[in-house]
Amino acid sequence: MLRGSAIEGPNRSAHLEGTELESYVEERMLTTTLDQAIAWARSNSFFPLAFGLACCAMEQFHAAGPRMDIGRFGWEAFRASPRQSDLIILAGRVSIKMAPIIRRLYDQMLEPKWAISMGACCSSMGVFNNYALVPADKFMPIDVHVPGCPPRPEALMHGVLKLRKMVQDDPDMGWRRRYDAVGTEEIIPGA
Amino acid sequence: MPDATGLELIAHDLGDTVLETVYFRERATLAIDPRGIRQTLQHLRGLGYTFLASVHGVDHYPEEPRLGVCYELLDMGSVDRITVKLRVPCDAPRVASVSEDWPTANHQEREVYDMFGVVFDGHPDLRRILMPEDYEGHPQRRDFPIGGEPVIFTLDEARWLESRE
Amino acid sequence: MSPPEAEGPGLSAYRRREQSITLSRVEESEIKGTPGDGDGDRAETTDELLTLNFGPHHPATHGVLRLLVTLQGEIVRDIKPIVGYVHTGIEKTAEDKAYWKVIPIVERMDYLAYYFNAMAYVGAVEALLEVEVPTRAQYLRVIHLELNRIASHLIWLGTSALDLGSTSIFLYCLREREMILDLFEMSSGARMHTRYFQVGGVIEDIPAGFAPKLREFLKIMPGRADEYGAILNSNEIVLQRLRGTCPLDAQTLLGLGVTGPLLRAAGNPWDLRKAAPYSSYGDFDFKIPVGTVGDNYDRYAVRLAEIYESVKIVGQALDGLPEGPHITGDRKVALPPRHELATSMEALIHHFKLVTEGFRVPPGEVYHPIESPRGELGCFIRSDGSAKPARVHMRDPSFVNLQALAPMARGSYIADMIATTAMLDPILGGIDR
Numbered sequence: 001m002l003r004g005s006a007i008e009g010p011n012r013s014a015h016l017e018g019t020e021l022e023s024y025v026e027e028r029m030l031t032t033t034l035d036q037a038i039a040w041a042r043s044n045s046f047f048p049l050a051f052g053l054a055c056c057a058m059e060q061f062h063a064a065g066p067r068m069d070i071g072r073f074g075w076e077a078f079r080a081s082p083r084q085s086d087l088i089i090l091a092g093r094v095s096i097k098m099a100p101i102i103r104r105l106y107d108q109m110l111e112p113k114w115a116i117s118m119g120a121c122c123s124s125m126g127v128f129n130n131y132a133l134v135p136a137d138k139f140m141p142i143d144v145h146v147p148g149c150p151p152r153p154e155a156l157m158h159g160v161l162k163l164r165k166m167v168q169d170d171p172d173m174g175w176r177r178r179y180d181a182v183g184t185e186e187i188i189p190g191a
Numbered sequence: 192m193p194d195a196t197g198l199e200l201i202a203h204d205l206g207d208t209v210l211e212t213v214y215f216r217e218r219a220t221l222a223i224d225p226r227g228i229r230q231t232l233q234h235l236r237g238l239g240y241t242f243l244a245s246v247h248g249v250d251h252y253p254e255e256p257r258l259g260v261c262y263e264l265l266d267m268g269s270v271d272r273i274t275v276k277l278r279v280p281c282d283a284p285r286v287a288s289v290s291e292d293w294p295t296a297n298h299q300e301r302e303v304y305d306m307f308g309v310v311f312d313g314h315p316d317l318r319r320i321l322m323p324e325d326y327e328g329h330p331q332r333r334d335f336p337i338g339g340e341p342v343i344f345t346l347d348e349a350r351w352l353e354s355r356e
Numbered sequence: 357m358s359p360p361e362a363e364g365p366g367l368s369a370y371r372r373r374e375q376s377i378t379l380s381r382v383e384e385s386e387i388k389g390t391p392g393d394g395d396g397d398r399a400e401t402t403d404e405l406l407t408l409n410f411g412p413h414h415p416a417t418h419g420v421l422r423l424l425v426t427l428q429g430e431i432v433r434d435i436k437p438i439v440g441y442v443h444t445g446i447e448k449t450a451e452d453k454a455y456w457k458v459i460p461i462v463e464r465m466d467y468l469a470y471y472f473n474a475m476a477y478v479g480a481v482e483a484l485l486e487v488e489v490p491t492r493a494q495y496l497r498v499i500h501l502e503l504n505r506i507a508s509h510l511i512w513l514g515t516s517a518l519d520l521g522s523t524s525i526f527l528y529c530l531r532e533r534e535m536i537l538d539l540f541e542m543s544s545g546a547r548m549h550t551r552y553f554q555v556g557g558v559i560e561d562i563p564a565g566f567a568p569k570l571r572e573f574l575k576i577m578p579g580r581a582d583e584y585g586a587i588l589n590s591n592e593i594v595l596q597r598l599r600g601t602c603p604l605d606a607q608t609l610l611g612l613g614v615t616g617p618l619l620r621a622a623g624n625p626w627d628l629r630k631a632a633p634y635s636s637y638g639d640f641d642f643k644i645p646v647g648t649v650g651d652n653y654d655r656y657a658v659r660l661a662e663i664y665e666s667v668k669i670v671g672q673a674l675d676g677l678p679e680g681p682h683i684t685g686d687r688k689v690a691l692p693p694r695h696e697l698a699t700s701m702e703a704l705i706h707h708f709k710l711v712t713e714g715f716r717v718p719p720g721e722v723y724h725p726i727e728s729p730r731g732e733l734g735c736f737i738r739s740d741g742s743a744k745p746a747r748v749h750m751r752d753p754s755f756v757n758l759q760a761l762a763p764m765a766r767g768s769y770i771a772d773m774i775a776t777t778a779m780l781d782p783i784l785g786g787i788d789r
Contacts, residue, residue: 050415051413052419053419053420053442054419054442054444054464054467054784054785055464055467055548055549055785057419058467058468058511058548059547059548061511061514061526061530062530062533062534062537065527065530065531065533065534066527066530066531066534067530067531067534080414080415082413092442093442093444095440095441095442095443095444095788096322096323097322097323097440097441097443098412098420098441098442101412101413101441105413121444125339125340127449127460127461127464128339128444128445128446128449128461129337129339129340129449130337130338130339130444130445130448130449131330131335131336131337131338131339131445131448132322132330132338132443132444132445132448133339133444133445135340149549150548150549152547215720215721215722216483216484216486216720216722218483218722218723220721241610242610242613243613244613244725244732244734244751245723245734245736245749245751247736247749247751248749249721249738249746249747249749250747261721261723261736263723263734263736263751267626267631270631270632272723272725274721274723293611293613294611294612294613294759295611295612295613295614295756295759296613297759298755298756298758298759299755299756302755306447319440320439320440321439321440321443321788321789322440322443323440330445330448331447331448333451333746335448337445337448337449337452338445
């Protein structure tokens with residue numbers, strides 16, 4: 001039975017009305033748009049693709065390791081299959097033999113998907129400016145470039161947090177426009 | 192390493208195949224005629240050099256004959272190393288493959304073929320190993336361009352974009 | 357630019373082959389040596405040989421190794437490794453740079469044993485130049501080399517245990533590796549690819565807090581290695597998967613050019629640190645762990661035992677660390693200390709010459725081998741008298757050891773092949789260079 005303020009039980013607030021009710025609700029509930037809620041969920045539970053090419057993969061292990069612990073942000077579920085992941089962290093140097101394969105992996109990932117280019121070798125050609133490498137921007141859209149050779153786990157963390165903020169702030173991120181980016185199609189010789 | 196006298200004795204035993212002996216920084220090298228490579232390695236195996244550590248190529252551009260192949264042999268019993276090298280010209284780069292006697296030479300000869308273009312007769316599976324199989328050119332040759340992209344710093348990029356307008 | 361096509365006449369034969377797996381039917385009589393009990397019903401069926409593509413993107417291939425595996429059921433009949441997916445043109449890039457600048461390039465080859473790459477290269481240059489390395493520098497090199505050996509074995513153990521199914525070992529190994537990388541950061545400023553070894557010595561002397569921190573680590577490490585042993589040594593799953601699987605005898609291994617822990621597991625105690633000591637290894641007292649059967653379990657046990665031996669070596673090197681310069685005094689090869697630049701004209705000229713052009717090396721060819729965590733790592737340098745090398749070739753142990761995978765894994769199951777690839781410890785950066 002409802003009587004004044006000395007009420008016990010689950011229906012304490014049943015007597016509130018009007019502005020009191022509104023402020024009561026505001027203090028206790030989070031209101032948001034559906035987009036923002038989804039973006040919050042997405043950014044806190046990325047499934048990175050377990051993809052390490054070279055030295056940067058060692059620092060990627062350390063970022064997932066006990067000290068730097070990428071699992072604090074919910075990113076520890078490295079998936080083996082591109083079909084189950086939504087983030088590809090390109091860790092290491094991309095050679096011309098590997099580039100079409102990475103592109104195929106990226107195409108196999110389900111939308112929405114993001115890419116972090118970790119290290120100097122895949123962002124630009126890094127230390128090796130020669131015939132054998134190709135910077136990742138040439139064949140796939142990259143969202144965050146993390147500099148370093150190899151970047152410390154803290155640097156990778158910084159890139160990770162930046163991506164997380166990007167996804168949280170702008171749920172759409174124009175990624176469909178990005179995915180249709182010009183200049184990133186695979187070129188087949190002779191075709 | 193065999194010392195200088197030991198090297199000369201080995202060279203004497205091999206006879207005409209040996210073109211030159213080099214003893215540099217306490218390392219012994221035999222420069223031989225490319226046609227005698229299998230016999231030379233078998234002879235050295237008989238002398239105790241039973242381990243082929245490395246097969247690699249060198250490009251002596253611009254001197255002819257240009258393409259060289261080096262074989263590093265190791266005697267594990269007396270911890271001795273000896274190098275055998277040969278040179279082939281660029282227009283006829285054929286060397287007999289030693290992969291039948293020395294299975295370790297399989298991948299290494301493929302790498303020399305890939306990087307320099309030296310064709311090994313008798314190799315079971317001579318394909319490119321490091322570059323894509325349909326790649327043209329032999330990257331490690333001295334006249335192959337190093338490739339890469341020009342590094343455009345921010346100021347140059349601005350000037351370049353301006354110049355295009 | 358045309359949109360990508362999945363198939364089409366524009367593709368070369370190589371690209372078309374890349375996109376298919378092949379299936380071929382063979383008669384039962386053509387397949388010999390099937391393991392397992394002889395089942396009478398099998399004689400009536402024809403078996404298929406399936407060629408399956410493993411990788412280059414695969415969680416168990418330790419990098420971008422691609423294997424074309426020919427299977428009969430679950431039994432591996434043939435393996436063809438295809439490499440080159442991380443080929444970086446290191447040797448070509450090295451021809452373009454001064455001798456000093458090649459050190460960071462060559463370090464990135466075998467990316468877990470970076471000090472070893474630098475040591476092989478720097479040793480070869482020092483042989484060409486005939487410079488003396490001071491004893492203190494040699495001991496510092498040994499300390500860093502053995503710490504790097506422990507770090508490399510820790511990643512090997514972590515990723516191999518991950519392949520066998522144990523995630524916790526991976527995290528434990530990373531915990532120890534963080535301590536080692538902290539030590540590297542103290543001495544050189546970087547965790548990996550530190551550019552610490554220079555021609556003639558090391559770039560900087562160790563700072564004040566390095567020795568106590570290193571002693572702390574040396575006290576902890578054997579206990580931690582005991583923990584890994586306690587978890588893995590008598591573990592039922594590890595024993596079933598590693599004991600008796602894929603053995604290969606020492607004679608075949610020698611024919612294939614295999615060195616390092618793989619050869620030692622098969623019973624041959626060949627180790628360049630004992631056979632041809634370089635950089636004062638002869639001053640230290642340590643044992644070489646050797647296996648008996650040469651199966652996967654021996655390969656695992658040998659590497660685990662090597663961790664203890666490396667800890668001993670580092671302890672002895674730290675205790676016996678002599679006073680002295682950390683780099684050769686030959687100013688034509690090593691940079692003079694900075695405080696001299698303000699007072700001595702000669703030092704300034706040497707500094708200028710070294711930084712702009714670099715030192716010139718007399719013409720000649722040298723091959724300098726050392727013992728890396730995977731086997732014999734050799735560096736061949738051909739110099740033509742100028743300030744840039746004419747040819748740098750690194751004889752990488754993983755490249756040669758990979759040839760042993762097919763003989764090892766033929767006739768075993770896929771799971772054994774995975775375990776063997778893990779025990780082989782291939783590092784694709786070294787294989788592809």
